Structures are given as structure tokens and as C-alpha cells.
Amino acid sequence: MATPQSLPIQAVIFDWAGTLVDFGSLAPTQIFVDAFATFGIAITLEQARGPMGISKRPHIEMLLAEPGIQAQWQQQFGRPSTQHDVDAIYERFMPMQISKVGDYSQPIPGAVDTFAWLRAHGIRIGSCSGYPREVLDVLLPMAAQQGLVPDHVVAGDELTAGGRPGPFMALANVLALGVTDVRACIKVDDTAPGILEGRNAGMWTVGLSLSGNEVGFSPAELASADPAEVARRKAHAETHLHNAGAHVVIDTVADLPRIVTEIAGRMAGGERP
Template sequence: MTHTLKPLQAVIFDWAGTLVDFGSLAPTQIFVEAFGSFGISITLAQARGPMGLSKWQHIHTLLQDQGIRAQWQQRFGKEPDDADVDALYARFMPLQIAKVGDHSQPIDGAAATLAWLRERGLKVGSCSGYPRQVLDVLLPLAAANGIAPDHVVAGDELEAGGRPGPYMALANMLALRISDVASCIKVDDTVPGIEEGRNAGMWNVGVTLSGNEVGCTVVELAQLADGERGALKRQAAARLRAAGAHYVIDSVATLPQVVEQIAARLAAGERPPAV
């Protein structure tokens, strides 16, 4: 019989950049296109900045950027307001729904990692900055490739709000009937997603090479010189650790070793340390 990892009870994952969509590409380009349709030019790097927030909040945050805000004022003769966020969000949504399927491929090792966790009696939760309409497209495509968590919380469906608050992580805990926040691990590739897990009192594992903080496709990453790839990885790790990550990994393919380490620390009486 496969050994258990008690007292560990659950692992809660982000989606894009963590379980699927290497490089977190699906949302990034759509933000550029949505702003462009209003005559506002933003870079991919700017679009990545607030990644992990709910998409409405992401757009709102982008509009606070000094350069983007100045473009809006020049084009429309006024400061952007919530109605403008609503308009951009309405433009963003159909574009995202149309494109998310193109980026639904699992990250290498993700399906095997989920199977490994379940073999050891752990529950698998998940949450996302994606709204429910986008997840409704993504989830069946991911499930067909072995990515099917026990519970999914969308970025727009909790009245309390999304990241960096703890609410989506805690909603998973309630739905999965987890008895202790310290028995949960949050795995995420974004700063707000790690802050979410920290604010929920969970163990946090940051993901570098497959995620938003590096932001490269598999091919782009392979084409980088070792030194450049290493620098990007170190920068991503530093940001995720500063946000509250207790461990940092390249991708979910290597998560099992970290899970075993956390389980041993829990069994020894440790709680997630403050970061």
C-alpha cells in the first residue's frame, strides 16, 4: 500500500502557469489586445505585472500605471474610472474565452503529480484569477488531459473578493473539508497567488520556470543561454520568496519532493513559518 503523508491533507493549485499553459501566455496577450482595441498600447511585461489578480482587478490595476493612465487621459480626455474598467473587461472576456483553449495543454509532469498526490490520500484543490466563464471552457479540456482537481474556485465568484486575500484558498479548504490551514500547501506562479496562500496561513510553493514571473514558452526558454535562463529563474524566485513562498521549484513536475519535506516538518510539529 502506498504510504500516506499525514498530517498533510491537501494541495491547492493555481491554473495558468502552474498546472496548464506553460509561461502563462493565454491571459497576457489578451490584455494587450483588449487595451489595443481602445487605442491604448501596453507591453507584455506591463500586462504580466498584476497577474494572479481577478481579471477585473487586473485591468483596474493596469489603469493605475502612470504611463497607461496618461495614454487614457490623452485619448479620452478624462481619468479612467470603474465604468472604463467594465468596458475593458467586456472587451477582454470574449477574447479570453476564445483563446483559452489554445493554451489548455498541461505543463509536463502536472498530471503525474496530481496522480501522485491522490495515491497518497491528499485532496487536490485549485483557484484562479480566471472568471468562471473562462474556466468553464478550460476545465473540460484540461480534464481530458488528466488535470481535474477535486474543487475549483474562480476569480469572480466570491463576494469577499480574490487575491491577494485568502478567500479562494479558504473556500477550497471548506469545500474539501480540511481541518487545519497548516495541513494545506498552496502552489502558485504569481506574487498575488503566493500572498493568498500566506494570508490563509498555508505552506506556499512558488513556481518559476513554467510561470508568469519568467513568462517564456518552452521553446523560448530552451533557446536562452544558461546564464540568462538562470538569471530569470533567480529573479522569479526572489519575487516569490519575498511574497511568502517557503519553497521554490521550476515546475509542478518536481513538487512531490517538496510535499514530502513539508509533510515531515508537519509531522515534527512545525507550522508554516512567517515569511
């Protein structure tokens, strides 16, 4: 089988929450629940997880458009929500997210070793996130202290072209990293919009089921959960990620080196994403 040395993958582009840090993608979901609660609107963690992967302001907009949440809003305020309300929730959300994101900055097991493996094979490391830059400015130094230092980072609010599921953040990494062929890149993400981002950019895509938003267990919750429930959630996540276009779905980033080698072999056989 071909190896990264004989048929190089030029770059791997990672998501952050649920992919590299924050097993279960808990930081953004809980803060959405808390931010809506300050307006007297009760949303569940499951509802908060629904649009995960896109940038945070459109995420709030999508939540407000959900019929049950919109009905609560109209009952609470006597009118439909507006763009000004989206702005107000976002302004409430942001300081809450900034203050809490550091609590969830622990690398997912295997992430640091995977970075080392990629660097040893001459593969560049990019990253992007639905988090705005203000949040990443808090998260990134904490992640760096624990060994996660990508070559480039793109935030969800800094491209005028937009965010996921568009290809723009992935392609901004391509430009910054000096990649010469998008077909030699792999996008790694735990959400459907993140997989679509990679597919729309013309890349290989790897979905992460167990560590991400789709399963939603913290490590402690995972350790104590009913195995049948874990299997049910993981199967649902795998189906959702495959349906979004993932070429491969694995449990966590710890499994990625094997998949990079596998994709290199597929490329050696003439396959392209």
C-alpha cells in the same frame, strides 16, 4: 523523513495558468495587450504581467492606474479613465479570453503525474484561479481530457468576499474539501498574489518559478533562450516569490512530490507554516 502517509498533508490547492497549464502563463498576458490595443492603448507584455494572479477586472483597474498607461489613456480620450472604462475594457477582454484560453490548455509537464501521486497518497486536490468562471468553463473540460481533474475549483469572480491576495478562494477549497486543519494544506502558485493568498489562509506555500508568469517563456522560447537570460529571469522570480512569503520555490509542478514529502518531514519535526 516523514512521508505523507505517516503525517498526511490533507490537501494541495493549485493555481491554473502558469502552474498546472499554460507554461509561461501566456494566455492572460497576451489578451490584456490585445484588449487594450482595441482602445488605442499600447501596453507591453511586461506591464500586463505586473498584477498577474489577481482577478481580471481588478487587474485591468491596476493597469489603468499605472502612470504611463494612464497618460496614454488621457491623451487618447482627453480625460482620466473611470470605472465605466474599466468595465468597457473588461467587457472587451472577456470574449477574447474565452476564445483563446483553449489554445493554452496544455498541461505543464509533470502536472498529470503529480495529480496521480497526490491521489495515491490520499491527498485531496483543490484549485483556484484569477480566471472568471466563464473562462474556466472553457478551460476545465479541455484540461480534464488531458488528465487534470481536481476535486474542487474556485473561480476568481464567484466569491463576494473577493479574490487574491485575500485568503478566500483557498479557504473556500478548505470548506469544500472537508479539510480539518489549514496548516496541513499547501498552496501552489506562480504569482506573488497567489502566494500571499496561501499565507493569509495559514497554509504552506510553494512558488513555481520557471513555468510561470515571473519567467514568462513558452516551452519553445525557453528551449532557444540564452541560458544567462533564463537564469536571470528565474533568479528574479525566485526572489519575488520568496519575498511574497513562499516557504519553498521550485521550477515547475513536476518537482512537487519531493516538496510535499519534505514539508511532511518539517511538520513531523513540529514546524508549522
